[in-house]
Amino acid sequence: MASAPSKLYADDVSLVVVLLDTNPFFWSSSSLSFSQFLSHVLAFLNAILTLNQLNQVVVIATGYNSCDYVFDSSSDLNRSFENGRMPVMCSSLLQKLEEFLITDEQLSKEEPEGKIKPSLFSGSLSMALCYIQRVFRSGALHPHPRILCLQGSLDGPEQYVAIMNAIFSAQRSSVPIDSCYIGSQNSAFLQQASYITGGVHHKPQNLDGLFQYLMTIFATDLHSRSFIHLPKPVGVDFRASCFCHKNTIDMGYICSVCLSIFCKHHKKCSTCGSVFGQAQSEAASASDKKRKTPET
């Protein structure tokens, strides 16, 4: 039938939502300058759009106070050309990004603080998912969506709950979250996000070749992923943050009713209000001792 071959290639039509880390605290200390980074990313976005006429790219800037859409290939006229040199795509993206950075900075002046702030990753992730939900509901025919996080700044443990919720909702709607960590340490959030949603996590060794990394790994459409070698997670940092002090912990207490995590023992769960038994830890250690004595 005539429509048979058309189904074959529609698989590689993709919608890529890119979360761009614009945290100035990170970029001021990074070995790769923000403008270099942008030139790699812009070429990458261009390549994605070149691959298929129906491909869509959405860019969300993640600041340290806010986040916002800076580019959407479906609404911007990316095919017409201004002043003959730079595609409108780049210029409109750069312009919006600049506006975003200025407003983002203004927001911070209201609460002056000396310490380094993490990027608002949870916010941009939620925005990306909202966008994808809108695409899902718009009609029966839509591209395969995926999210790509280009993150460099450190994890903000206080965003743990929001991020995990976003990750699980991405998993539910089977949207893979790819993550490319360009900072010096490693991000537990990104590792978990990619691991849970079946995306790819990679930390490029050599940032000068970022474009090649992006093309080789993150340009792979979901359809081709089933037969291409992609980096596999080596060890995923599964550490969680406690709900009470937002610290990253290895071991802690978990509410048996709602699975909230705490670093210290509480009388009552702050999330669901269930009352915990008293002296649980002592009873536990006592029973431990009892069990251990006959063995030794």
Place this chain on the structure above:
Amino acid sequence: MPQVKIIAKNFMDMVASLPAIKLDLLYRNQFICEAILRSLPPLAKKYVLQMLYIDIPITSKSLQEWLLADGSSKHKVAIDRLIQLRVFEVIDRKKETTYKLNSTFQTNLRKHMISGGILPREPMPQSVTARLPTSEELDAYAHEQWECFLLQLISSGQAEKSTSFSSSMMRIFQRGLLRQRDKEAPRLTESGFQFLLMDTNAQLWYIIREYISNSEEQGVDQADLIAFLLELSFHTPGEAYSLDTLTDDQTTMIKDLADLGLVKLQKGRKESWFIPTKLATNLSVSLTDSSSRKQGFVVVETNFRMYAYSSSKLHCEILRLFARVEYQLPNLIVGAITKESLYNAFENGITAGQIVTFLQQNAHPRVAEKLPSVPENVTDQIRLWETDLNRVEMTPAHFYDEFPSRDVFEAASDFARMHNGLLWEDAKKMRMVVKAEIHMLMREHLRGQNK
């Protein structure tokens, strides 16, 4: 089920068959590089991107290392395609096959990725063109133009206004789609039916292919036409482009394209310009444009009655192929799907599957929401009536008997079964019927047994 013969083959097959020098010339244009890239299978696209910034040849072995084990068939398809289009250059070195990107292609694609491309012509300023058609008007125009062309194609007398295609040109398009017996009105062939049931984009490709291969005979360079068409698909629909920017060949071509509804020609006070429609910009989407699917118009009821909300003559003609059209109101065609009308269709080589997909694809939005959009009893009945005609299936076969022993018989029947060729056997009388395809194999096998 008869094989579909005229699936509008990808335009790129045509590009691939161009001689090497012409291909290299084509690759000088960035937009053609982009169109070529888009036409590739997903894996091939991936290879090109990955090798975009690699200057040294890559061995085929390391190329395969990118793949998981079950991707090897896809790998082969991708590599074949790349070599066919001369995007990959094969260099044999020390018994190892290595691949390298075509250098013109590579530099142009690199440029395209980094800085975007510049079209050879810029849209004309608003001040000159005054009022341009809105995108709805343009779509309607393209649609009307295309429909008019199709109607003329299938029944030359019906069209209200004829396109400017000469009758010889029309005959070329009709070649393969219509069959004319002596002194009879031309009738659609099997492939003609299939052509009508294809979506617009696929039909367009078919016509364009015919058009290009024909122009070759008239001394126009095929590569030029292909280049122009691909370039055209990157223009912004709805913008006006001056005709002065075109070469002579292109000007003649653009008039034909206007007849097909690909572009709209307009004249101002001094200058004239063309406005690409969506049909043109969809050209570089290989074959996969599902977004441009037209709104449906057919409602089929469980009692086999069919209501088509359309005033188009073409739709009426298409429906007439497999249904009995009873009456035609200004915006409604009422008909019924009957056994006789379907037999007529089957006789012409149209299949039940095609009719059902046509009805489903063109279901009126009101019924399209429902599942199934066409009542099940109707689709089942259409299929049943088709199978009625194919009660007897013919398979060329060979008959074997007089086996020397039961062992030989059983071994032979196992052998036939193993090759999926056993049609019938009678173990008591030691006789069997085997498909003709494996007759030679069977003979070898039996000879081996006798020794």
